Amino acid sequence: MFEVFAHTADLGLRIRAGDLPTLFAEAGKALFSVLVENLEAIACRETHPLTLENDNLEYLFFDWLDQLLYLFDAQKLVLADFQVTITGGEMANHVQGGRPAEGSSDAGKANAPCWRLEAICRGEKLDRQRHILDHEVKAITYHGLKVEKAEGGWLAEVVVDI
Amino acid sequence: MTQAYIGPLERIDETRWRIPKSYKPGMRVDGIIFADDGLIEQIRHDQAPEQVANVAFLPGIQVASLAMPDIHWGYGFCIGGVCATDPDEGGVISPGGVGYDINCGVRLIRTALSEDQVRPRLKELVNELFQQIPTGVGRTGKYHFDRKELRHLMAEGPRYLIQRGLCTEEDIEHTEAEGRLEGAKPENVSDRALDRGAEQCGTLGSGNHFLEVQVVDAVFDQEAAEVMGLFPGQVCVMIHSGSRGLGYQVCDDALHALRNAPEKYGIKLPDRQLLCAPVHSPEGQHYIGAMRAAANFAWCNRQLLTWQAREVFESVFDKPWQDLQMQVVYDVCHNIAKFEEHEIEGKKKWVWVHRKGATRAFPPGHPEIPEKYRRIGQPVLIPGDMGRASWVLVGQQDSMAKSFGTTCHGAGRAMSRTAAVQDARGRSIERELQERGIVARARSWKGLAEEQPAAYKDVDLVVEVVHKAGLSKKVARLRPIGVIKG
Structure with missing residues (x-):
């Protein structure tokens, strides 16, 4: 479940979910709901796998949305369905930083408690005939960024720059 | 609902208000907001003053954390914020x-056309501008640059476009810094940034970006207007855009690289969006090189938008743009950090002036002003809203003493995007503008609703404050007659 809240020249996204994977999946939908007016018009004919790691849950959340924005902006992908798995908190020998994890394990910070996200994102290439575009999101911001446990599960807030 | 600011705001004089550094432990200097009685009431409505106080935490900050009268709530810095840091006192650079x-x-482009000459073709002109100039989210441009060419654009700015026949020497002379910041390091710009920006040079973008056909409504300073080639009733073109996806990604990359900088450099920050690094640090230097490259790219973007506008005018009015006298009046940025010399407490110092939604406004005689304008002061271009007005100002002497040579950058938002959409329910903004003699084209109803005139403060009031404060002087007021939006 997500809602868009007012932030003067920008937009805020508030997401609530019972568990972390759902929180992240809903956040993906929230971001694309700002980019595309008719999410229902997106056909899930392509899959795009994504793996991210970070030792900070909020930064993992940030990097997730940042990566989705990049896929939209640079690869012209519109995505509507996200199957997310999150493992974390364990002591693991993983990289810190949050860019896609592939091929980056050498530079790892040893023994950092690490969150790991694996996702399958579904959608298709942008088709201007069918997809009505809405806002241009310039960036995900760190301002007021939060991912926290809340009544009934998890709450996340993030402001995107318009 | 947005929370109102309840902290202190002490009156200094008719146009300035102080947030004392005692307000929050960690503030190194006062906050100072330029506003009159009316605007300060609006400014209290959100957390922008709190953000002015937060910026005062930055290491090496000089004199005060400043904000212009068009200040509104941003992320990290407020929009309308100005902050100068001295690298030799541990000063930081903050993306x-x-x-x-x-x-x-x-950017402002003048024409030899009068409103009477344009009116009969206005609809056709605006439709054609909207058709030919890529606007809105995800739109790609008609100009293509490979990686090597993109690096040239970032290193050389619009000068590189001369050989492609898309820019003239005169365009460059009338662009701030001649469209090229020295020390740009295209090699510091990531592949991700190139991926996002590659196809966007020459596109307008979305949000508050626009291209407007405007008419010089009133002239307040005859001499300055004449030097700029402006006269009442004249049609001009104003372009508001930036560095597109390339610049956004440069900032994003820099903030990512700075995540651990507060611990590394022992910097205490009240908001993570204020992430920064000492100017004299590898991270700081890397960002500065990339930022300058992105700035040069932005000037190329506005140059290509200019060129497309000229082509449309040529086709609609069936004359070469040179015959229509479509010269660039000036081009000035309002989101930048620049290394400048300022007098601080009687001593000349080189400082990094961050202008986040604020415009440089150097006074007459300053060596960085193009020769043609040096005796009148640096031209300042203030976009307002699509229904009321925009302004041309010139920098004034007091800006050096009061605001590191800076003035406002626009009207500033009065309503959030969501509130503006709510406010516009059941209305056609396009029709309302039409009734005021303005032809507007946008990608969507919502786009116009979010940017409707009422969503902004009255730019005339904002300009009145900076004029009174001696930061910049009124030269001409321009009113829109044609608008294209993303």
Whole structure:
């Protein structure tokens, strides 16, 4: 479940979910709901796998949305369905930083408690005939960024720059 | 609902208000907001003053954390914020103090056409501009640059476009810094940034970006207007855009690289969006090189938008643009950090002036002003809203003493995007503008609703404050007659 809240020249996204994977999946939908007016018009004919790691849950959340924005902006992908798995908190020998994890394990910070996200994102290439575009999101911001446990599960807030 | 600011705001004089550094432990200097009685009431409505106080935490900050009268709530820095840091006192460079849209700015192009000559073809003109100039989210441009060419654009700015026949020497002379910041390091710009920006040079973008056909409504300073070639009733074109996806990604990359900088450099920050690094640090230097490259790219973007506008005017009025006298009056950025010399407490110092939604306004005689304008002061271009007005100002002497040579950058938002959409329910903004003699084209109803005139403060009031404060002087007021939006 997500809602868009007012932030003067920008937009805020508030997401609530019972568990972390759902929180992240809903956040993906929230971001694309700002980019595309008719999410229902997106056909899930392509899959795009994504793996991210970070030792900070909020930064993992940030990097997730940042990566989705990049896929939209640079690869012209519109995505509507996200199957997310999150493992974390364990002591693991993983990289810190949050860019896609592939091929980056050498530079790892040893023994950092690490969150790991694996996702399958579904959608298709942008088709201007069918997809009505809405806002241009310039960036995900760190301002007021939060991912926290809340009544009934998890709450996340993030402001995107318009 | 947005929370109102309840902290202190002490009156200094008719146009300035102080947030004393005692307000929050960690503030190194006072906060100072330029506003009159009416605007300060609006400014209290959100957390922008709190953000002015937060910026005062930055190491090496000089004199005060400043904000212009068009200040509104941003992320990290407020929009309308100005902050100067001295690298030799541990001063920092803050990507958030520049913003995602590096070198977002404004360009004014004059024409020899009068309103009477344009009116009969206005609809056709605006439709054609909307058709030919890529606007809105995800739109790609008609100009293509490979990686090597993109690096040239970032290193050389619009000068590189001369050989492609898309820019003239005169365009460059009338662009701030001649469209090229020295020390740009295209090699510091990531592949991700190139991926996002590759196809966007020469595109307008979305949000508050626009291209407007405007008419010089009133002239307040005859001499300055004449030097700029402006006269009442004249049709001009104003362009508001920036560095597109390339610049956004440069900022994003820099903030990512700075995540651990507060611990590494022992910097205490009240908001993560204020992430920064000492100017004299590898991270700081890396960002500065990339930021300058993105700034040069932005000037190329506005140059290509200019060129497309000229082509449309040529086709609609069936004359070469040179015959229509479509010269660039000036081009100035309002999201940038620049290394400048200022007098601080009687001593000349080189400082990094961050202008986040604020415009440089150097006074007459300053060596960085193009020779043609040196005796009148640096031209300042203030976009207002699509229904009321925009302004041309010139920098004034007091800006050096009071605001590191800076003035406002626009009207500033009065309503959030969501509130503006709510407010516009059941209305056609396009029709309302039409009734006021303005032809507007946008990608969507919502786009116009979010940017409707009532969503902004009255730019005339904002300009009145900076005029009274001696930061910049009124030269001409321009009113829109044609608008294209993303």
